[in-house]
Amino acid sequence: MISPFRFKFFFALLIVWGIQNAKAQQDSTRSKPGKDSIDYYDLNLEQLMKIKGHDLPTELESLINSLISVASKKPLSTRESPSIVTLVTAEEIKNSGARDLVDVLRLVPGIDFGVDVEGVVGIAIRGNWAHEGKVLLLIDGQEMNEMLYASTQFGNHYPIDQIKRIEIIRGPGSAIYGGYAEYGVINIITQSGADINGISVAGTYGAMKDGMARQNISIAAGKKINDFEFSIAGLVGQGNRSDQVYSDFTGRTFNMAGSSSLNPNNVNIGLSWKGLSFRGIYDSYQTSVGDGYDKIPPKPYSQDFNSMFAELKYVWQINKKITITPRVNYKRQQPWLTPQSDSVAAFNILAERISANLSLSYNITRNINLVTGVEVFHDASTELDTGHFVDGSKMVNYMNYSGFLQGLVKHRIVNVIFGARYDKNSQYGDALVPRVGLTKKINRTNFKLLYSQSFRSPAIENINQALTPQGIRPERTEVIELEGGYQLTRKSLFTINIYNISTLNPIVYYVVGLNTDAYVNFGHSGTRGIETEYRTRQRWGYITANYAFYTAQGSTEVPNYQVPGNSNQLLAFPSHKINFNASINLNKHFSINPSVLFRSASYGYVTNTNPDSAALGIPLLHKFEAQVFVNLFLNCNNIFVKGLSAGIGVYDIFDQQTLFIEPYNGPHAPLPGTSRELVVRLRYDLTKEKKE
Amino acid sequence: MSRKPKHIKNALLFTFLLLSGQGLFNRARAQDVDYKSYSLFVYNFIKYIEWPDSKSQGDFVLGVLGDSPVIRELEKLAATKKAKGRTIVIKRFSTAEEVTECHLLYVTAGKSGTIKALRDKIKNKPMLIVGEREGLARKGASLSFVTLEDDVLKFDINKSEIELHNLKIPGTLILLGLLI
Known part of the structure; x- marks a missing residue:
């Protein structure tokens, strides 16, 4: 007897088979008109030199086969790159109406956000809190991570209107990028002068239920004139983290509406002439802190993150096979800059890094490439207020020397990538991180098998605040990843990957007693999990849907990260995450862009406000139920005049209210994010038509 | 249940x-290999490469060893174009042993493993061996196709192998390909 399920299954199979056969027959009748003409065989020499080996790619194929170098230095397609990679395009950012980088990155499998202290929101990847030095954020090659704690700060911060593309490695990148890329790399590439080719102005206004969320304006100008190219872009704005009420562990409350400033100021200049290029970035992220480090202060105080980056690079192509690239960088930062006030003691430490890098790329044959190089940097940090470092000095200096090597062999059967980076630091010793990757794309299928070691360099304050006299050492991580990809049709792709992350002696932040914190290498941490993604790009628009799952499987020995009674999950981050993002073209001008984020239950510590409880004021473990965030954005391109686009949408339609949970058992209660937000955007690209 | x-x-x-x-x-x-482009290059090989006088009479025999979608394109080529005024005739072979004399032998990807045997069999006869798969020019084919990273279709040229078969490749064609 056939069960109803089997019957339904076979019936479905029959329908599908019928439809597909009909489609196949239709396809077989299609022809390529241009190429069937006799003239096609009489192309001239110049035309023959441009003949392609494959049919015209679909939009999806152009995207997934585009060359990126974030994972290998040597450009490879995303499907053959030796990392698990996500590509986000300017078009996707614009269509989605993303308010800031948090909105963009949340749609990436495995990426999430939590709160650190003093209103700062940081990043997590694959269930691991990666805020301090575990995910490297690059903007046009400049390392945004601040040097005192190696953190990055999210929320109405980085300019997203100027982004051309984001390449995200959801795995280790230390073998290329060193000590801040232990768990991942976010490589943001902004529009070049040629991309802007004129002037671009964009404005965003966002209103939450009970107050302004953001009002930002971004301006960019750029052009390419023969070999010379320039771009200058700026962002200035005001914003608020939330319009909700924050409660600290003592039960004190603070209304964040209008008082949780997140004000970005950013200038980005790029100049290039032939192989010589200069990049300068100024970034000042001005925040006001009403939540405090642990207890809510009597009055909110200001806290700024000021950075300046400069890079001079020359790409010297000696011949077709050899390219030498010398590069010098200067980075100057005053992160967590806090003036003395009644609420808080001053914090004013200057951190500077000067680095020199020389790399060589040698194409031994068409299919064998070698990249090698050396890098040296000098870190200096100076206390600019009354404070001093733990050794009593006002200034500390470290030197770091490193060498790296990468070999790439492209073979018909498999591509092999191997490499290693060695770092030796005058303060915390050395680290050697090898990696090996096997990748291959065969017609519709691709696979990647990757083994990488990576490390996290202790940052200046990690060294300064070491718990033990032995000091702090780099933490070491081993990651194994396996990815399979299958192109279901020429316009859709399905990928799935599994990973195992194992970190030995992680640098853990401890709160020791009252007002004392410290860092120590402790035990073992890590996660393993699975991530899948489905992408389709059609004439009517596109859909991206993904699912991410992680488990700690009891392997995390760090009590600060653990959820008591649940060895599979870590604090703050849900085990399951599902994202759905689509863009549907209503006509030539209008598109409707829904996105949905599902987060399964998560855990964090909350305030015990029960006055009858003996534990009043002592943080309590709390289970936060699953949440679904639904966003909708309507975009209109070339409205009234060419280049003018406008959009309106609502983020968090059902007002679930984002909550950033502290991913370690620290001093901070969950921090509210935005409530339902109405977002309006306007953009005008005044572009001069390129002459053909 | x-x-x-x-x-x-x-x-x-x-x-x-x-x-x-x-x-x-x-x-x-997936994104299809454009075999039309392959046939276009084959036509240019026929057009530019010089065979010895002894092979300049009668039909131009284009042999294909193995099975490949390129055959359909080569048949179209043979139906619409001439080889320096001569009719192009397609001759198909299933195995290397079956291969008989022809002007140009196209070795499909599936038969790449037979290159060495073919080379021994053909020796210095005036035949141009064209390999569909990348790398065959290094293993004894006269020419073999390669798709570069930007998807531009090129071909590797084994000049000494071409000369061994008493064929001449002009500079025009060398400009289009990649000498190994």
Whole structure:
């Protein structure tokens, strides 16, 4: 007897088979008109030199086969790159109406956000809190991570209107990028002068239920004139983290509406002439802190993150096979800059890094490439207020020397990538991180098998605040990843990957007693999990849907990260995450862009406000139920005049209210994010038509 | 009776339909190799390469060893174009042993392993061996196709092998290919 399920299954199979056969027959009748003409065989020499080996790619194929170098230095397609990679395009950012980088990155499998202290929101990847030095954020090659704690700060911060593309490695990148890329790399590439080719102005206004969320304006100008190219872009704005009420562990409350400033100021200049290029970035992220480090202060105080980056690079192509690239960088930062006030003691430490890098790329044959190089940097940090470092000095200096090597062999059967980076630091010793990757794309299928070691360099304050006299050492991580990809049709792709992350002696932040914190290498941490993604790009628009799952499987020995009674999950981050993002073209001008984020239950510590409880004021473990965030954005391109686009949408339609949970058992209660937000955007690209 | 809850079954069914609808069981393809481009280059090989006088009479025999979608394109080529005024005749071979004398022998990707045997068999006869798969010019073919990273189609040229077969390749064609 056939069960109803089997019957339904076979019936479905029959329908599908019928439809597909009909489609196949239709396809077989299609022809390529241009190429069937006799003239096609009489192309001239110049035309023959441009003949392609494959049919015209679909939009999806152009995207997934585009060359990126974030994972290998040597450009490879995303499907053959030796990392698990996500590509986000300017078009996707614009269509989605993303308010800031948090909105963009949340749609990436495995990426999430939590709160650190003093209103700062940081990043997590694959269930691991990666805020301090575990995910490297690059903007046009400049390392945004601040040097005192190696953190990055999210929320109405980085300019997203100027982004051309984001390449995200959801795995280790230390073998290329060193000590801040232990768990991942976010490589943001902004529009070049040629991309802007004129002037671009964009404005965003966002209103939450009970107050302004953001009002930002971004301006960019750029052009390419023969070999010379320039771009200058700026962002200035005001914003608020939330319009909700924050409660600290003592039960004190603070209304964040209008008082949780997140004000970005950013200038980005790029100049290039032939192989010589200069990049300068100024970034000042001005925040006001009403939540405090642990207890809510009597009055909110200001806290700024000021950075300046400069890079001079020359790409010297000696011949077709050899390219030498010398590069010098200067980075100057005053992160967590806090003036003395009644609420808080001053914090004013200057951190500077000067680095020199020389790399060589040698194409031994068409299919064998070698990249090698050396890098040296000098870190200096100076206390600019009354404070001093733990050794009593006002200034500390470290030197770091490193060498790296990468070999790439492209073979018909498999591509092999191997490499290693060695770092030796005058303060915390050395680290050697090898990696090996096997990748291959065969017609519709691709696979990647990757083994990488990576490390996290202790940052200046990690060294300064070491718990033990032995000091702090780099933490070491081993990651194994396996990815399979299958192109279901020429316009859709399905990928799935599994990973195992194992970190030995992680640098853990401890709160020791009252007002004392410290860092120590402790035990073992890590996660393993699975991530899948489905992408389709059609004439009517596109859909991206993904699912991410992680488990700690009891392997995390760090009590600060653990959820008591649940060895599979870590604090703050849900085990399951599902994202759905689509863009549907209503006509030539209008598109409707829904996105949905599902987060399964998560855990964090909350305030015990029960006055009858003996534990009043002592943080309590709390289970936060699953949440679904639904966003909708309507975009209109070339409205009234060419280049003018406008959009309106609502983020968090059902007002679930984002909550950033502290991913370690620290001093901070969950921090509210935005409530339902109405977002309006306007953009005008005044572009001069390129002459053909 | 199955123990799977009903909603799981329905979810499985839905997923199956979704994936099927996207072509999992279809002859859906990746970005296709453009064999028309391959045939275009073959035509240019015929056009520019010089065979000895002893081979300049009668039909131009284009041999194909193995099976490949390129055959359809080569047949179209033979039907529409001439080889320096001569009719192009396609001759198909299933195995290296079957191969008989022809002007140009196209070795399909599936028969790449026979290159060495073919080379021994053909020796210095005036035949141009064209390999469909990358790298065959290093293993004894006269020319072999290669797709570069920017998807531009090129061909490797084994000049000494060409000369060994008493053929001449002009500078025009060398400019188009990559000497190994």
